[in-house]
Amino acid sequence: MTTVTVHCPRCDPDDVYRQDFSPTKHERLRCQSCRRVFQLNYTYQAWKPGLKEHIVDMTFNGAGVGDTARTLKVGINTVIPTLKISRPRG
Template sequence: MASQTIPCKYCKSSDVVRYGTQSGYPRFRCKHCGRTFKTEYIYRAYESGIKEQIVDMAMNGNGIRDTARVLGIGKNTVMATFKKSLPKWSR
């Protein structure tokens, strides 16, 4: 397999190879960090930047259902993101 010019989503290394397909979209594997990723996703919650948008919308006073509706993701995904992003001292 030939190396792609796509940088790794996680470590930004350019040492990436094609690693099959999933749901019709190509998957890639980084030789540096060993993680797999796709450049296009079917479900929006997996795209980069969505988690930050969830937190930003919460800081601006948007509710859980409103955030889910605007971003096109599930409300349970929004709740899970909130639970994971809580500061350790507030648990």
């Protein structure tokens, strides 16, 4: 039997416990420190935490919208609104 240590994606301690299952049968976990619920696997890759920052980083490094969508396995309609929202003001 193997043991997998799961860390909270927001505050990083490993004191998490199983909350329940999502309607799509993915396991949901709750962190005891920050009391937030998160999943390890998502049905849609666009729901993963940190994906928006990854899209902005790839754009700053010269990747196009299509390149970013193919690499991250999300739709173009996820990439374009993310870039419109993260546009600097001024």
